[in-house]
Amino acid sequence: MTDDKNKTRKIRVGFFTGTERPKAPKEHIFAARAAFEKLHSANKDVLPLTYTVDKQGKGLKVVLLEKDELSNTFFGYVSWRRHSLLPFIEDESGLERTITLGDTDSVVERTYFIYYYKTDLLALTLNHLGPKVNDFAFALYQQGGLENIRFEAIWKExxxxxxxxxxxxxxxxxxxxxxxxxxxxxxxxxxxxxxxxxxxxxxxxxxxxxxxxxxxxxxxxxxxxxxxxxxxxxxxxxxxxxxxxxxxxxxxxxxxxxxxxxxxxxxLLGQVLIGKKTINVIGGYPTESDIRIAMVAAKIDNGKYLAQYELPDSE
Incomplete structure (x- = not known):
């Protein structure tokens, strides 16, 4: 039997930069940052904060877990309800069983983010079943109601x-x-x-x-x-x-x-910049702290290349 403490999973992290730039130094802050600040200011003393957008009945939502003023980041996740057929669980003997849900339960897919608000850089875990970067941008726009928000993937070349x-x-x-x-x-x-x-x-x-x-x-x-x-x-x-x-x-x-x-x-294959990390899981799930550490490590691994995309402080 494999010790549950030694089980690991791989995560993949994509990197994006905002497309809405300040027109001149100190003129205004990034559009994405403005949306985050508005969300955070709703109740900055109580985290997590949740904002829900009922996009196509999936219950798309942004959950802000942390604002770190030392690293100048917002950390959290964007999620939605999964409407596709569910997978099965298999035990050591190969016996398969279903995942039992209550009448009001839903399976939710998460995509974690770290937004560097002083340089307009976004790190996002890549989950093909979860929300994508455009869904994340849409939710921020809906919440902020200020400016159009878009993110562009960073390529290697x-x-x-x-x-x-x-x-x-x-x-x-x-x-x-x-x-x-x-x-x-x-x-x-x-x-x-x-x-x-x-x-x-x-x-x-x-x-x-x-x-x-x-x-x-x-x-x-x-x-x-x-x-x-x-x-x-x-x-x-x-x-x-x-x-x-x-x-x-x-x-x-x-x-x-x-x-x-x-x-x-x-x-064009392999051109999108992606960081890969291995994290520990317990019961199939990583801790939010381990997710954050892995995402920061992926950014550090690609730090020299990403530096050219990090804009100077707009304040």
Missing amino acids: EDVKDLLETGNVLRSVDLTIAAPRNFNQANYNFENNLTKDIVNMVVGMGGTYLKLNLRGRARAKKDGFSYLSGKVGDAVKELIELFPFGNGGLNIKKADVTEPSDSKPKS
């Missing part, structure tokens, strides 16, 4: 990410994608219609691979020449950021793009 930015065009896109049999589209909110169409095609393949090859050609237009629509790059970027390698969602086996000026394919 910004020049590769730049290929997919709005306004840039591509010569070709080659994708190979599969969906695990337990993949649930309801766990994701896609911003781009093309992303939705691609996911629908993958799911419709019934577990086999979808190979998608998109080719553009130069054609005259008023301002020069155009290849693939910018909407294609937006959809590919969304797929790569929502489903980084090993996240448990769609399995993207190949994602190659070429530029109009360079026919050599560039791979």
Whole structure:
């Protein structure tokens, strides 16, 4: 029998930076920070604080566990109710049993966050069944009611990410994608219609691979020449950021793009910056303290690279 004290699980941490920047030094604070401060000020002497948004009936909520003025961080989690079929529990003999829920009980999926409010950097655990970064941003916006809040994933190579930015065009896109049999589209909110169409095609393949090859050609237009629509790059970027390698969602086996000026394919796989840590669990669950320590350690591991994304204090 394995000692429960020695059981471990791996967590994956993604890194994001806010897209709403102060227009000038000391002019105003970051949009995300303003939303956090508003939530915290509601009752700063009593933590945790909870704010709920009934998004699609899932009970999306932000729970603020701690504000640390030494590290300049907010720590907590964003969660929602799980509507998919539940897993089974297996004992040492291989016997499986169900998870029994009461009539008013729900299974909830958590995504933990650490927001560095003086540099507008966000660390987020990656849980393919739990809320995603866009859900988190939506909840903050709903709570703050101040400004639009968005977070951009940090990539390992910004020049590769730049290929997919709005306004840039591509010569070709080659994708190979599969969906695990337990993949649930309801766990994701896609911003781009093309992303939705691609996911629908993958799911419709019934577990086999979808190979998608998109080719553009130069054609005259008023301002020069155009290849693939910018909407294609937006959809590919969304797929790569929502489903980084090993996240448990769609399995993207190949994602190659070429530029109009360079026919050599560039791979997008593994480009999203992710930290990986191992934590102890008791009864299948880690402590919130251990989660926080692991997330901070993941940031430290990538500290030199992340430093270029940490903005100076806006106060």
